[in-house]
Amino acid sequence: MSPFSHPFPLHFTTTTTMIDLLHRLYGNTGFGYLDWRMLVMWAVVGVLLYLAVYKKFEPLLLVPIAFGAILANLPTQGIINKPASIVRSPDSGEVIYVSVQAGQSVTLNAVEKVMPQTVGELDPDTLQSILSGEAVEGYGAGSLLYILRVQDAVASDKQPIEIKINDQSFRLSDELVWAEASGRVVSNSVQAGDQVVKGQAIGELHSDHSGGLFHYIQMGILLEIFPPLIFLGVGALTDFGPLIANPRVLLLGAAAQFGVFGTFMGAQILGFSAGASGAIGIIGGADGPTSIFLANALAPELLAPIAVAAYSYMALVPVIQPPIMRGLTTVSERKIRMKSLRPVSRLEKLVFGVIVTIACILLVPPASPLIGMLMFGNFLRECKVTERLNKAAQNELINIITIFLGTSVGITMTGDRFLRTETLGILVLGVAAFAVATASGILMAKLMNVFSKNKINPLIGSAGVSAVPMAARVSQVEGQKADPGNFLLMHAMGPNVAGVIGTALVAGFFLTMFGGAH
Numbered sequence: 393m394s395p396f397s398h399p400f401p402l403h404f405t406t407t408t409t410m411i412d413l414l415h416r417l418y419g420n421t422g423f424g425y426l427d428w429r430m431l432v433m434w435a436v437v438g439v440l441l442y443l444a445v446y447k448k449f450e451p452l453l454l455v456p457i458a459f460g461a462i463l464a465n466l467p468t469q470g471i472i473n474k475p476a477s478i479v480r481s482p483d484s485g486e487v488i489y490v491s492v493q494a495g496q497s498v499t500l501n502a503v504e505k506v507m508p509q510t511v512g513e514l515d516p517d518t519l520q521s522i523l524s525g526e527a528v529e530g531y532g533a534g535s536l537l538y539i540l541r542v543q544d545a546v547a548s549d550k551q552p553i554e555i556k557i558n559d560q561s562f563r564l565s566d567e568l569v570w571a572e573a574s575g576r577v578v579s580n581s582v583q584a585g586d587q588v589v590k591g592q593a594i595g596e597l598h599s600d601h602s603g604g605l606f607h608y609i610q611m612g613i614l615l616e617i618f619p620p621l622i623f624l625g626v627g628a629l630t631d632f633g634p635l636i637a638n639p640r641v642l643l644l645g646a647a648a649q650f651g652v653f654g655t656f657m658g659a660q661i662l663g664f665s666a667g668a669s670g671a672i673g674i675i676g677g678a679d680g681p682t683s684i685f686l687a688n689a690l691a692p693e694l695l696a697p698i699a700v701a702a703y704s705y706m707a708l709v710p711v712i713q714p715p716i717m718r719g720l721t722t723v724s725e726r727k728i729r730m731k732s733l734r735p736v737s738r739l740e741k742l743v744f745g746v747i748v749t750i751a752c753i754l755l756v757p758p759a760s761p762l763i764g765m766l767m768f769g770n771f772l773r774e775c776k777v778t779e780r781l782n783k784a785a786q787n788e789l790i791n792i793i794t795i796f797l798g799t800s801v802g803i804t805m806t807g808d809r810f811l812r813t814e815t816l817g818i819l820v821l822g823v824a825a826f827a828v829a830t831a832s833g834i835l836m837a838k839l840m841n842v843f844s845k846n847k848i849n850p851l852i853g854s855a856g857v858s859a860v861p862m863a864a865r866v867s868q869v870e871g872q873k874a875d876p877g878n879f880l881l882m883h884a885m886g887p888n889v890a891g892v893i894g895t896a897l898v899a900g901f902f903l904t905m906f907g908g909a910h
C-alpha cells in the first residue's frame with residue numbers, strides 16, 4: 393500500500409474536522425445563550441402584542457415596548473452594550489480589594505445580567521473563583537474590578553458579619569464594583585486602602601468598539617429628556633377648556649392622588665426605601681412619562697419594572713377601571729346627565745396656562761420640566777399663531793419620542809431583571825395604586841354630590857388618573873352603557889387634565905422630599 397494511501401484515517405480526520413467546524417459554527421450562534429427566563433419573557437411579549445394588536449389597548453405604546461423586550465431577551469450584539477469608559481466609584485468609602493491591573497482584558501457576559509451589588513449576594517465559592525481570576529459562567533472574565541467598603545454601611549453595621557477568602561476578610565455589606573463594558577484596562581488609579589468619594593474616577597477601560605444603538609437612545613431617559621418632551625406633545629394635544637369651565641373637578645384629580653400616597657406607604661411597609669416607594673406609588677397616577685421621570689431620579693435600579701408597570705396599566709385602563717366603576721356606583725348614579733359646559737375663550741386658556749405654570753413651579757420647583765413643557769405645549773395649541781410648531785409637537789415630535797421611549801423601556805425587560813420577587817411586588821403594588829386612585833376619584837365625586845345641587849356623574853371621577861385621554865373614554869363608554877344618550881367625554885376630560893397636573897406635582901413633591909437621599 394502506498395504511504396500516501398490512508399482511506400480510514402482520512403475519513404476519520406474529515407469527520408472530526410466537520411464536527412469541529414459545526415461546533416464552532418454553533419458557538420458563534422446565540423442558541424447557547426438561551427435560558428428559561430428568555431422563554432418566559434417571550435411569552436410576556438406575546439401577551440403585550442396580543443393586547444396591542446388584537447385588543448388595540450394603547451398600541452402606540454405597547455408595540456414599541458414589546459419589540460424592545462424581544463431584543464432585550466435575545467443574545468444581541470451592538471444593541472445595548474455600553475462603550476468602555478472611565479470607571480467611577482459608586483459610593484464613598486475605602487477600597488479594600490483591587491482585582492484589576494493595567495493591560496488586563498475584561499469580557500462581560502454575552503447576555504445582560506443584573507450583577508450582585510454586595511459580597512453577601514454572592515456565594516462564597518463563586519466569589520473565590522472570581523477573585524482567583526477564573527472565568528465564571530454568567531459573570532464574564534475579569535469583570536469584577538474593585539471591592540469597596542462603604543462609609544454608610546460601616547456606620548450602620550453594629551455587628552458586621554465577615555467571611556474570609558484567600559486570607560482576606562470581607563464584610564457581607566462590602567460593595568462590588570463591576571465593569572459596565574468589555575474592553576482593555578488602560579489605567580488603575582487606586583490601590584487597596586485608598587479612600588474614595590462617590591463619583592471619583594478610579595480606573596479606565598478602552599475598546600475599539602463604540603456602544604450599542606440603544607445605549608445612546610436610552611440617554612433620552614437617563615438624561616430626563618424624553619418625559620418632558622412627551623408632556624410637550626400631550627399639552628399640544630389636550631384641550632384644557634373642560635377643566636377651566638368646571639374647575640371643581642380639580643378635586644377629582646386631587647382625589648386620585650390618594651392611590652399614589654397609599655401605595656407609597658404600602659411600599660415602605662414592604663421594605664422599600666422612601667425614594668423607591670415614591671417612584672412605585674406614582675404608578676397609581678397611570679402616567680408613564682412621570683413614572684419614568686421620577687424612577688430615574690429616585691430609584692434608577694427599579695426603572696425597568698416601574699416603567700413597564702406604569703405603561704401596562706395605562707394600556708389596561710379599559711380592563712381595570714370598569715369593574716371598579718360599576719362596583720362603586722348605582723345604575724341611577726351612572727345615568728346622571730351633567731349640564732353642558734360653557735364655552736371657554738382663547739384668552740382664558742392662555743391666561744390659565746401661564747398662571748398654572750407660575751403657580752405650580754413656585755409651589756414645587758422639581759416639577760418644572762414636566763409642568764413647564766405641558767403648559768408650553770398647550771400654549772402652542774391655544775395661541776393660534778404657531779400652527780406649524782403645534783402640529784409638529786402633536787405629530788412628528790411626540791411620535792418619534794414615543795418610538796424611542798417605548799423601545800427604551802422594553803429593552804430593559806430582560807428576564808434576569810424582570811423575573812424577580814421584587815419586580816412582581818412592584819407590579820402588584822402598581823395595580824393596587826391604580827385601583828385605589830380610580831376608586832378615590834369616584835368616591836370624591838359621590839361625596840361632592842352630597843353637598844352640591846349640580847350633580848356630578850361619579851363615573852368621571854375615575855378619569856382623575858392621568859391616562860389621557862383613555863380614562864376619559866372609559867368614563868364615556870360606561871356612561872353610555874347605562875344611558876346611550878349620555879355624553880360624558882368632555883366632562884371627563886376635566887378631571888383627566890387635573891390628574892396630569894396633580895401627578896406631576898406629586899412627583900415634584902417626592903423629588904423635593906427624597907431627591908437628596910439618592
